[in-house]
Amino acid sequence: MGTIWFSLVALMLVGYVVLDGFDLGAGALHLIAARTDGERRLVLEAIGPVWDGNEVWLLAAGGTLFYAFPLVYASSFSGFYLALNIVLWLMVFRAIGIEFRTHLADPLWCAFFDGAFSLASILLIVFFGAALGNVLRGVALGPDHYFFAALWTDFRPGANPGILDWYTILCAVVALAAVGMHGALYLILKTEGELNARLRTLVKRLWPALVGLSGIALAATVLVRPSLLDNYRSAPVAWAIPALVAAGLAGMAYFTRSGGERNAFLSSCLYIGATLAGAAVALYPALLPSSADPANSITIGKAAAGAASLSIGLLWWGIGMAIAIGYTVVVYSMFKGKVRAGSSYH
């Protein structure tokens, strides 16, 4: 039962990164790729009706984690206290950046909110990337399964690491490249003309960097925590996941060249989904490993809520998420196609 909930939480987080990833990526590119006021409006229109729904995946995933694994929710949220609060502030900035810009046509007003939106998007990607790095590397869990991570210590992933060290910063850089790419491929799908052409050039330049960074990050992960390969050794079928990551990367390049905008974006979804699935498989059955004493790692068995909670939860979660996926499909199908100035939702 714990394994089922581990998979469900992982699935929701994949849903979050794939969906909110493209609007975060669009935000990261907002100032670089979209140059004119008209282009920036198009970027906002391309994500305007969906960004809030995408962010709900994070809230729903957080709520589900809280329900199924109260200990890991409690330990990680309080242990990453500073980083999480900064994330919350950035989310406020980003939301008002998207929403309030469009209320006034004044150039200064727009410039302020463009900056807030883009900077907050970039920093959120950095924090989320570093967060994944922290979970893979492990944190200094005490015997009571709690910890408190400083934002940084000596930048080394040792026994008492900070939230930022060279490894988690590397993860953040990879996240920036991957999510930036994801956002660019989404915007290519939604736009035309000059903006579209500029984004294509950007994708072509970013791609080799993403491939290189993915490889380096993989090697660094194995170096920082060799035991992450244990599950791959005991179940070689899991190597299919890195193969899917590679297929996603290849697909992005191939379909961008051949003009298959939708397939290029789907390849990016595959790349992100498979990377996160690979991380989840590597961690299993740990939810939050300890950087010092492996006995303190939080595992599914230690963190799972009572058996009655887990089985009752399966019912409402299943029904609720089936309906939610229905909404998501309906909204995206009503919003398909290119956005044009002033054309939203027609």
Next chain:
Amino acid sequence: MNDALFLHRLHFAFTVTYHYIFPQLTMGLAPLIVILKTLGLRTGNPSYHRAARFWTRIFGINFLAGVVTGIPMEFQFGTNWSRFSQLTGGVIAQPVAMEGVFSFFLESAFLGLFLFGEKRLGPKGHWWAAFLVFVGSWLSGFFIVAADGWMQHPVAYQRLADGSFQVTSFWGVLANPWTLIQYVHTMSGAVVTGAFVMAAVGAFYLLANRHAEAGRIFVRVGVIAGIAASLFQIFPSGDMHGKYMAAHQPATTAAMEALFHSTAGAPMVILGQPDMEKKTIDNPIVVNKALSFLIYGTTSAEVKGLDQFPPQDWPTNVPLLYFSYHVMAGLGTLFVAIMAAAALLLWKRALFGARWMLWILMLAFPFPYIANTAGWLTAEVGRQPWLVYGLLRTEQGFSANVSAANTLFTLLGFMGMYALLSIFVMFLLARQIRQGPEDAGRPGRAPATLSGGEA
């Protein structure tokens, strides 16, 4: 008092109090917008549709502020109240997660259609979008009240060997009697806010001699909804809440009334300041035997005073609880008086000419916010010293691994952030109110984003 514990409490109290400024208006306006749209469909009068569009714009800005201040609340159970989360997650996260899964997805999906889709969906389809946003926001409120209701009155749980709680019945948590009573009381409180705000903007337009037709619609709908919700707030919802609380949290009831000693035929204190040292009320104005009557329906019944409970089980801040409760109840009574007078004038077709009444309506809108806030303070200060009433004390629940200084740092950060947010929100709302409900003169562009800014 442990510094860290105090700061964690203040942190949650500040962020949740600020957050609730926004949802009370969105939850209150949502049904009123549905009513305006229904009137528009029934009468064919385009003024109702214009009025609905105006309030949809106000709704959008408020909704966004509610979203961005609401996200931190979901995180703060873990960040600031980790021990509580660890122990109760198996129960309390059911409504918390259900809010995400059942109402946030619904709201976010239909909000887009509601704000952008009027042309595409047609009037009937758009009515449904508005209706579903209303359902989503009220469902959201339900799940949050269910989480709080369980902390106030824990049901359908079982304690495991490690002290943690697990749920024993899916419906038990949702159909908690405390939750149902508190829910209707909270929702009608939100409608009171929505109605007063709508009437205030209408009164402003009439007094300023602008957008007179819209102003009359706003005042009429606001006053009719306002009298209904204000009455419902006192009876039956407030009355039921008071009685249920007296039965299940008698120490809280005694503290709310600052009833230090058990009394047969207990009086109700209208005004006065509790003196915690002498255990008396200073400057009291009381109605004899009224408290016994309100709780038990008879003037002679004995009401338990604080002396019946060990001091460590008293609510930790009796004066704050007493004042919160009295502010809520006093304002609630005043709302009935204001709305009854306005409704009477409306019925006599004299309201739109009665400038004094319009002045009162225009200036009264902050008070429902105060009353709703005071109501929540009554509920949550009254729950002390418990996180889960009778089972888990507040000092057992906070994040002991987060230092007082870090808590202060993020509290200050939220204060700064929310000050900035307030300025933007007030600026944008004032701008919408100044522009008014006329479609003419507005740029013909479609909204680009959820809060209704134009592309």
